[in-house]
Amino acid sequence: MKDKAEPVDQRPSVTPVPLEPEFQLEREGMKAGELRKAASCVCCGKKILRGIPMFWRVTIDRFIVDLNAVRRQSGLEMMLNSVALAGVMSPDEDMAKPVMKPVTLTICEDCGMEPKRIAALCELGGEGERG
Numbered sequence: 001m002k003d004k005a006e007p008v009d010q011r012p013s014v015t016p017v018p019l020e021p022e023f024q025l026e027r028e029g030m031k032a033g034e035l036r037k038a039a040s041c042v043c044c045g046k047k048i049l050r051g052i053p054m055f056w057r058v059t060i061d062r063f064i065v066d067l068n069a070v071r072r073q074s075g076l077e078m079m080l081n082s083v084a085l086a087g088v089m090s091p092d093e094d095m096a097k098p099v100m101k102p103v104t105l106t107i108c109e110d111c112g113m114e115p116k117r118i119a120a121l122c123e124l125g126g127e128g129e130r131g
């Protein structure tokens with residue numbers, strides 16, 4: 001946590017801000033081929049490398065809650081009168097299941113600052129994992 005005062009403006013600056021070292025270790029960069037595939041914004045169709053050299057990579061995933069699994073879990077919690085104990089005793093089944101393959105989208109800085117509907121973004125497509 002940083003305790004020094006930061007400017008309130010959250011817009012990206014023109015000068016890239018160095019990432020925290022631990023964040024850099026967790027993420028991989030994009031090679032030329034991957035960047036080429038992600039070169040256009042799915043919203044406006046324009047190239048991402050204009051203006052500020054930053055862009056958004058958004059992965060959208062959709063799930064449905066398995067109500068029967070939720071009922072089983074909450075029933076066990078009520079029976080044992082302990083959420084923690086039920087967590088240990090339960091079969092640890094999925095409470096929600098994916099209903100689509102994740103969609104990964106490239107969005108330019110300008111479009112990234114505008115409100116979007118998630119379902120509409122899915123319809124715009126994306127590369128790779130759409131199914």
Ligand SMILES: [Zn+2]
Pocket residue numbers: 041042043044045046107108109110111112
């Ligand atoms: Zn755009």
